[in-house]
Amino acid sequence: MGNKLPENIKQKCQQYGQNEKDILGLIDHLNDKGYQCLDIIGKGGFGVVLRAFSKKLQSDVAIKCLKVEKKNDFEKLKKECETIQKFKETKYLLKSFDTFQVVTKELSLIFMVTEICQGDLSALIRSEKKLNKLEILRIFVQLLLGLVEMENHETLHLDIKPPNILFKEQQGHYQVKYADFGLSKNVSCEKGYTTHLTNEGGTYVYISDEVLNEKRHYSFKTDIYSLGVVFVELLIGRQIRQDEAALLRYNGINQVQQNEINDEYLVDNAIKKMVVKHEMRETSQQLLYKISNLLLNLEFGNNAKLIQIDYIMKIEQYQLLIQDIKKLSNQGELIFKIWFDILQSITSFGIGQDFKSIQAEEIQILQNIMKKYLNLTCLNLDLSEILYIQEWAFNLKVQNRKPTQIRKRKNKYNQKINGVYKFWMKRTCRNTICKKENFISTKGINISYNNQITTSQYKRNHGNNITRKLKHQ
Numbered sequence: 001m002g003n004k005l006p007e008n009i010k011q012k013c014q015q016y017g018q019n020e021k022d023i024l025g026l027i028d029h030l031n032d033k034g035y036q037c038l039d040i041i042g043k044g045g046f047g048v049v050l051r052a053f054s055k056k057l058q059s060d061v062a063i064k065c066l067k068v069e070k071k072n073d074f075e076k077l078k079k080e081c082e083t084i085q086k087f088k089e090t091k092y093l094l095k096s097f098d099t100f101q102v103v104t105k106e107l108s109l110i111f112m113v114t115e116i117c118q119g120d121l122s123a124l125i126r127s128e129k130k131l132n133k134l135e136i137l138r139i140f141v142q143l144l145l146g147l148v149e150m151e152n153h154e155t156l157h158l159d160i161k162p163p164n165i166l167f168k169e170q171q172g173h174y175q176v177k178y179a180d181f182g183l184s185k186n187v188s189c190e191k192g193y194t195t196h197l198t199n200e201g202g203t204y205v206y207i208s209d210e211v212l213n214e215k216r217h218y219s220f221k222t223d224i225y226s227l228g229v230v231f232v233e234l235l236i237g238r239q240i241r242q243d244e245a246a247l248l249r250y251n252g253i254n255q256v257q258q259n260e261i262n263d264e265y266l267v268d269n270a271i272k273k274m275v276v277k278h279e280m281r282e283t284s285q286q287l288l289y290k291i292s293n294l295l296l297n298l299e300f301g302n303n304a305k306l307i308q309i310d311y312i313m314k315i316e317q318y319q320l321l322i323q324d325i326k327k328l329s330n331q332g333e334l335i336f337k338i339w340f341d342i343l344q345s346i347t348s349f350g351i352g353q354d355f356k357s358i359q360a361e362e363i364q365i366l367q368n369i370m371k372k373y374l375n376l377t378c379l380n381l382d383l384s385e386i387l388y389i390q391e392w393a394f395n396l397k398v399q400n401r402k403p404t405q406i407r408k409r410k411n412k413y414n415q416k417i418n419g420v421y422k423f424w425m426k427r428t429c430r431n432t433i434c435k436k437e438n439f440i441s442t443k444g445i446n447i448s449y450n451n452q453i454t455t456s457q458y459k460r461n462h463g464n465n466i467t468r469k470l471k472h473q
């Protein structure tokens, strides 16, 4: 890039009040590390965020360039880097690719390379084009899943607010990610809370009573409060004012806000279980269970009849399944059957196959099947969402069984989601009926079958070393 800044970066320097020489310096450091700077995305309290091309990843990344001025700053930034680096295999927490430090005679800089997003939630809340309820619920379910991911990593965010939630938009579907873990704390999962108190708070509007008054342990429910306020803002389509915030914290949601939300179910089942005193708040799992049910009903509700007809007509080779479906009166059970069938279709005889071995490609196949069979274009669920829905559907079935059966099943299903999945695999494979399906061996030999066989029969004849080619792809 030499000594000259491209025109777009020059303009952004003016817009963000950045010294051009400083930016040139940053660009040189980044070049040395294999990043080609393309633009300035924004400016935060500690420095600028740049868009750059990573030669190693062969894709664009965001690079937060942070100037360390005090020892405290360094500790805070180091902690943020360490926190995001420990997140492995998460989907709703901003991915970190690299962090490095550059120290010269004059200054000390930290660079954090992360995945790149398109903006933050505050822009969506402020935007003229208001999000509809379905879009809001899809975002909210992802944010709850993000809290579950944090819980799995024993992390409290403690600064959840719209500017710290980034989004990517693809064909009208928003994918959201938590960012800015500068105030986050580690928490022991056994205890579920931390006694490490501090007077650094998040932002006044979003922080809970316990953080504001430093009067009790923090727990995963501390983040639930903040997310509750974010949810209120998403639903009313505007930011909560400072004067409203105190009332919200101590008195809960008021009538005016309830009228703005205009959805009794969400107020009673989500907001009043989040934006309340610590002991009355629900967990992310409890909320997720309810809200993903609601989302599922919204996604499928109006299409229930269509799903039924479409399903029976198009998947006729699954004779047994169809007979079952005809007996079903309950829409929940119907959805259960559909998920069951779809899972059968994407699993390539993987008895005992592990959750992690399900590849993005298979999720893509699943989505294609959903679109094709169910005529749904809006569906864009990922595996963890699918597993939650699956678990919900199973519980729904469990409720209709006799108590002894329930106990037996529940023991199995009380295991973690991995366990649920493995059990499903076994059950799925045992019952699968394959008719006129094409199979390919891993050596690439095509084998066609004209008769119905069960997968276990097939495995007995041909061994485990097979993958199934999807007929409907």
Ligand SMILES: Nc1ncnc2c1ncn2[C@@H]1O[C@H](COP(=O)(O)OP(=O)(O)OP(=O)(O)O)[C@@H](O)[C@H]1O
Pocket: 041, 042, 043, 044, 045, 046, 047, 048, 049, 062, 064, 094, 114, 115, 116, 117, 118, 119, 120, 163, 164, 166, 179, 180
């Ligand atoms: N990974 C990213 N992808 C896209 N935009 C980003 C990314 N990270 C940050 N931004 C944007 O860059 C701007 C500055 O972000 P940054 O996190 O530094 O600031 P902040 O959150 O306002 O400040 P602070 O961290 O000091 O509270 C924000 O507008 C933010 O939306």
